[in-house]
Structure formats: C-alpha cells, structure tokens
Amino acid sequence: MKRATTDHWLVRYLLIGVVLAFIVVFLAFPVFVILYEALKLGLQFYFSTLGEHQSRSAVRMTLLVALTVVPVNTLFGVCAAWAVTHFQFKGKALLISLIEIPLWVSPVIGGLVFALIFGRQGWLGPWLDDHGIQVMFAFPGIVLGTAFVTFPFVARGLIPLMQSQGSAEEQAALTLGANGWQLFWRVSFPKIKWGVLYGMILCNARAMGEFGAVSILAGTVDDKMTMPLQVEQYYLSMDQGLSKAFALASVLLLLSAVTLVVKIALEWRHLVPSARRLH
Amino acid sequence: MSVAVQNITKSFGAFPALYDVSLEVKTGELLALLGPSGSGKTTLLRIIAGLELPDSGLVSFAGEDVTDKSAYERKAGFVFQHYALFQHMNVFENIAFGLRVLPRRKRPNREAVTKRVGDLLQLIQLEGYEKRLPSQLSGGQRQRVALARALAIEPRVLLLDEPFGALDAKVRKDLRKWLRHFHERTHLTSLFVTHDQDEAFELADRVVVFNQGRIQQIGSPDDLRKNPQNDFVREFLEV
Numbered sequence A: 001m002k003r004a005t006t007d008h009w010l011v012r013y014l015l016i017g018v019v020l021a022f023i024v025v026f027l028a029f030p031v032f033v034i035l036y037e038a039l040k041l042g043l044q045f046y047f048s049t050l051g052e053h054q055s056r057s058a059v060r061m062t063l064l065v066a067l068t069v070v071p072v073n074t075l076f077g078v079c080a081a082w083a084v085t086h087f088q089f090k091g092k093a094l095l096i097s098l099i100e101i102p103l104w105v106s107p108v109i110g111g112l113v114f115a116l117i118f119g120r121q122g123w124l125g126p127w128l129d130d131h132g133i134q135v136m137f138a139f140p141g142i143v144l145g146t147a148f149v150t151f152p153f154v155a156r157g158l159i160p161l162m163q164s165q166g167s168a169e170e171q172a173a174l175t176l177g178a179n180g181w182q183l184f185w186r187v188s189f190p191k192i193k194w195g196v197l198y199g200m201i202l203c204n205a206r207a208m209g210e211f212g213a214v215s216i217l218a219g220t221v222d223d224k225m226t227m228p229l230q231v232e233q234y235y236l237s238m239d240q241g242l243s244k245a246f247a248l249a250s251v252l253l254l255l256s257a258v259t260l261v262v263k264i265a266l267e268w269r270h271l272v273p274s275a276r277r278l279h
Numbered sequence B: 001m002s003v004a005v006q007n008i009t010k011s012f013g014a015f016p017a018l019y020d021v022s023l024e025v026k027t028g029e030l031l032a033l034l035g036p037s038g039s040g041k042t043t044l045l046r047i048i049a050g051l052e053l054p055d056s057g058l059v060s061f062a063g064e065d066v067t068d069k070s071a072y073e074r075k076a077g078f079v080f081q082h083y084a085l086f087q088h089m090n091v092f093e094n095i096a097f098g099l100r101v102l103p104r105r106k107r108p109n110r111e112a113v114t115k116r117v118g119d120l121l122q123l124i125q126l127e128g129y130e131k132r133l134p135s136q137l138s139g140g141q142r143q144r145v146a147l148a149r150a151l152a153i154e155p156r157v158l159l160l161d162e163p164f165g166a167l168d169a170k171v172r173k174d175l176r177k178w179l180r181h182f183h184e185r186t187h188l189t190s191l192f193v194t195h196d197q198d199e200a201f202e203l204a205d206r207v208v209v210f211n212q213g214r215i216q217q218i219g220s221p222d223d224l225r226k227n228p229q230n231d232f233v234r235e236f237l238e239v
Helices: A009-039 A043-051 A053-086 A092-099 A107-118 A125-130 A139-148 A154-167 A168-175 A180-209 A212-218 A227-236 A241-278 B041-049 B091-100 B111-122 B141-151 B169-186 B197-203 B219-224 B231-237
Strands: B002-013 B015-025 B030-033 B056-061 B078-079 B157-163 B190-194 B206-211 B214-219
Touching: A009 A043, A009 A212, A009 A241, A009 B214, A043 A053, A053 A092, A053 A139, A053 A154, A053 A180, A053 A227, A053 A241, A092 A154, A107 A139, A107 A212, A139 A180, A139 A212, A154 A180, A168 A180, A168 B078, A168 B141, A212 A227, A227 A241, B002 B041, B015 B041, B015 B214, B030 B041, B030 B197, B041 B157, B041 B190, B041 B206, B078 B141, B091 B111, B091 B141, B111 B141, B141 B169, B169 B197, B190 B197, B197 B219, B206 B219, B206 B231, B214 B219, B214 B231, B219 B231
Parallel strands: B030 B190, B030 B206, B078 B157, B157 B190
Antiparallel strands: B002 B015, B002 B056, B206 B214
8 A cells, every 4th residue: 555654765765774874883883892892802801800909899889879879869850750740830841941951061060060069179168178078089979970960860751751641540549538658659659660760770871871070070089980980091091901991891881781671671561561452 | 418618719820710609518419510611610529529729718518617628638539520540450459449548547457348349349330340450441331430439438428520421322321320329329418510411400409500600500400490590591401
C-alpha cells in the first residue's frame, strides 16, 4: 500500500545514513579506541594499572560520590516534582526554569561558584576554616559540585509524568481516609516509581562522568580524585600514562554500559506491557 | 446522616462558581443536583466532600460543623465521573484501600477485610473479579468497583459526581436501576450530580436545579414538572 506520508526512499536512506555515520564516528569508534589503547600493553599491564592505589582510590571515590548524590537528588527531584504538580502557587514556571539551570550553565561555572563560596578566600571560607570543616579539595566539595550538575535529572523526568497522570487517584485516596504519608506511598509513588528509577539512572550516569565542576572543587589532591579526574591525571603523566588513562577509562565505560543495560531493561519492562495492552 | 450547606460562596479566580448556596439533605434522602455544565453543581459536591474549600459558608454533617475538616477526616464516600480507580491495584485492593489506611487500632484483620470485600463484590455482582486490574474491566464494571470502594468505609453519606456520565446508554440504565435498588435497601444519604434530567427525575427523591452558581429551585420531580418557579427551570426541563 502506498502511503501519502511516506518520504522518498532517497530521503529515508540519507537520513538513516547520516545517523549511522554519527554513531560510528562519535560512539562506536571511540569505544573501540578506548578498549584498544587500554589493552595495547597487554592484560597484565591493564590489571596492574587498575590495581594501582590511585586507580582504586578513584573508583572508590566515584562510587561514593554517586552513592551520596543520587539519593539526595532523588529526594529533591521527587519533592520538586510533587510541589510543582500538586500545588498552585505564584512563580511556578520560574521554579521549573530554575531547576533546569544546571543544564544551561557550564559545569565549570558551577564549580567556580562553589569555590567562591567555600574556598579559602570565599564567603564562608574563613568561618569553615575556623571550625575545621573542609569543603574544598575534599569529599563535601566533590559531592556539592556533582549534586549541582545532576540535580535536574530526576525532577525533569517526573514533572511531565506527574502532570499527565493528574491527581484523581490522590483525591479518591483522600476521600477514603488516607493521610498524606499513606497517600504518597500507596497511591502516588507506585505510579511514578519507574520514572524515579529512570531519573536515578540518568543522574547516576552523569554523576560518575562529571569532570568540569569536580576538577575545580577537587583540585589535584591525590586521594580526592574521581575517575574522570584520575583519567586526566594519568593522561598527563609520563610513564605509559596514555595506556593507564585508557585502562581506567575502560572501567568508566563499563559502568556506563551497566547503566545503559539497566536503562534499556527498564524501558523494555515499561513499554512492552503497555504495547500489549494496545492490542 | 443529614448534610447541610449554608451560604456557600466559591470562585475560581475571577469565575464565580457558587453564589450564596444553602441546601439541606435529609437523612436517607437521594438528592440530585441538576444543571448545565459550569453551573456549579460539581463544585458543591466537591466542597461537601472536602476536596475544595469554600470562600465562605458552612458545611455540616449531622449538625456538626465540618467546614474546617479535611477530606480524609470527613470520609464522605465519593464516586468520580472517571472512576479514579487505583490503576496499579487489582479490584480487591481497590475496594480494600479504605480499610487498609484506617488507624491501626480501627483496622480490621485480614479475615474481616476479605469478608467485607467479598460482600461488596457480591453487592456489585463482580464476584470472581478480585484479581483483575482496572484496565481489564469495562466502564460499567469500573464504576461499580468505584462504588464498592466508596462503600467499603461505610460512609455516612455517598456523593456521586456524574456517576453514569462516561457510560453507554444501556449500561447507564442498568446501573441507574441498580443504584435506585441499592438506595431503597440501605437508605444511605446520597447526592448525585447530573446534567441529565431523566436521570435526576427517575432516581431522586428531590432535585436541586442549578444555573450559574445559584440554586434555581428545589423540589420533588413532580413538583418541578408542575410548578417551575422561573423561566430557566421551565426551559431547562422543557415543561
């Protein structure tokens, strides 16, 4: 059957071709290069690099940061999405825009802002110093920078989801005597749980890969480096640095791959039942 | 239980939804709020349930002022036009919801919940549907489940917002008949909103005619037919 909306075959192939070319150049080829360079000097070198103190410390730091940032931003995202979709108040549109600021601002700027606030010469720096609290070049600073960069991810996905669902079920629960807590856990949360998890995955992926903000807040203190920072550190070092950098980068790549698989599994689980329902 | 509203006024921004509305629903009465869309009848129902707050005026249940009580304290049985069933819960869990959220000391045990839900399923003639999800039910079945869910908490008043509005003609007639029988058996004080005068006249003991946020006339179906008090009522009822 001929359909009026079907584009010319040439247009179709051209568009698909362009997309494929992009994927090869920007995704497939780099992945190949990372794996090739990482393993160029042999498996033994590869594993001894990963066993080095600096590598292990970087992996640990990255996982710790993600474990701290993702729950915090999930809580924030759910609160923000709830507030925006369930309450009417002035400046709501502005609030939604504010939530998205980290997507528009360069992470480096975000890092600099925190450095200006918490750094030795910053607004709160002297006070923090007096009380023996270290933010800059320490775990709190890295968490702050990462949290700033990743905080829109959960909220941004949830707001349209919750808006489309409306609040009829919540109203029904209220008339049945549910209090706020019961309302959230028994009615609202089950409706958004996959959306929350999806946001957490995106947030996690971004948190593990963050470089700009963290590079300013962590500096080059040896034990306070996340994986992206350590990759750069290896890259700049002399002694077979390039191969070491790629070895560690391959671990980051592996973490991304795991994230991607979880995301696809989630989408599959999510889409397949609804597709079935259509038939 | 009787329900009374006194001098209720409510506006949404610049739009006046209700203007100085007073009304008493007697114990055991089945009352229809009838009017064109936008006349304020649903808003009044939601104010009685506690889902909207009036700008001024009082709501009382059995003589007790409940104006400042929230919806979850009032626990009026509410049936929504589009059912508002919990999509992720099966029929059993939907109906049991109101029992499961009771404070611990009032919460019935497992057998009591099963018994209560079973009785309600029998009442709405959906035995054997416990495990179905709302998405696996027809519109009429969904609305019956919504009714059972509202009845599970043994409400003192039943509020129905266009309960048959989303159903096709045949199902609508059956469900109407069912509701009439149910009311004759239980005499649960009930209010329902409709824009369909046949529905109002067939079901209700008394009908309240609304237009533009004001009550135009209150009376039995016979009364309204014989003595329409103003032009709006006469034209709306086509008498």
